[in-house]
Amino acid sequence: MSYTIPQLRTVNVDRYILPLREGGSMPGLVEADDGFKYVVKFHGAGQGPKVLISELIGGELARALGFKVPEIVFVTLDKSFGRIEQDEEIQDQLKASAGLNLGLSYLSGSITFDPNVTVVSPEIASRIVWLDWLITNPDRTARNPNMLTWYKELWLIDHGAALYFHYNWDKPPAQLALKPFGRIKDHLLLQQATLLDEANQYCSNLITGELIHDIVSMIPDEWLLIDNPFESTDDHRKAYEQYLLARLQNSMTFVNEAKHAGETNI
Numbered sequence: 001m002s003y004t005i006p007q008l009r010t011v012n013v014d015r016y017i018l019p020l021r022e023g024g025s026m027p028g029l030v031e032a033d034d035g036f037k038y039v040v041k042f043h044g045a046g047q048g049p050k051v052l053i054s055e056l057i058g059g060e061l062a063r064a065l066g067f068k069v070p071e072i073v074f075v076t077l078d079k080s081f082g083r084i085e086q087d088e089e090i091q092d093q094l095k096a097s098a099g100l101n102l103g104l105s106y107l108s109g110s111i112t113f114d115p116n117v118t119v120v121s122p123e124i125a126s127r128i129v130w131l132d133w134l135i136t137n138p139d140r141t142a143r144n145p146n147m148l149t150w151y152k153e154l155w156l157i158d159h160g161a162a163l164y165f166h167y168n169w170d171k172p173p174a175q176l177a178l179k180p181f182g183r184i185k186d187h188l189l190l191q192q193a194t195l196l197d198e199a200n201q202y203c204s205n206l207i208t209g210e211l212i213h214d215i216v217s218m219i220p221d222e223w224l225l226i227d228n229p230f231e232s233t234d235d236h237r238k239a240y241e242q243y244l245l246a247r248l249q250n251s252m253t254f255v256n257e258a259k260h261a262g263e264t265n266i
Contacts, residue, residue: 044096058159
């Protein structure tokens with residue numbers, strides 16, 4: 001199966017509807033100038049643009065593996081929205097987020113994934129665990145599933161907490177990539193993920209170096225310029241590539257780590 005990286009659309013916020021306070025970075029529901037609603041992650045939120053970078057990389061990697069993910073768009077926010085909001089906390093966030101942000105299509109009527117209602121096959125569970133291991137996503141847990149059921153189909157959402165290594169570039173990316181991901185033991189689907197070897201072969205064939213390069217190349221310069229520990233934005237992108245490639249090249253080690261975690265949790 002071949003996959004073509006989408007050309008992300010850019011939309012403009014017409015109306016800020018409400019904050020979604022369940023999220024740690026307090027995303028907001030907005031209506032854009034294309035007439036659709038989006039859940040927007042703001043670069044001016046507490047954790048900065050790194051959440052947006054994780055969302056972009058994680059979401060497009062998930063889509064490349066064949067999972068359903070809400071459409072990702074770039075969202076332009078005019079500085080005027082910060083002036084009319086009454087809530088001071090939201091007002092400050094909007095003022096700090098003027099410019100380019102990230103949005104995901106709002107799946108109206110969707111419901112939070114319930115493992116007691118929706119059965120996930122071992123094949124799909126194993127591929128989701130593999131993805132979340134690759135991007136070190138700590139949030140696909142019983143407490144925070146970050147999966148939705150929409151029109152009887154499973155959708156993966158909210159990868160903003162993934163790639164948390166990028167909050168501290170204390171070692172070369174290839175070294176950071178080799179750190180164990182102990183939080184895989186908390187994965188909601190780990191016990192159903194009984195086909196990890198097969199998932200590793202399937203996913204490794206799809207997630208190529210070229211694909212990683214193309215996805216990382218989509219990160220806007222302005223997100224990389226904020227808190228940039230590298231000499232250039234190109235070097236910054238290259239570091240993300242090196243990290244993901246190193247994890248991909250060591251996938252068998254981490255598959256065994258996930259297997260062990262699953263056996264320990266039985």
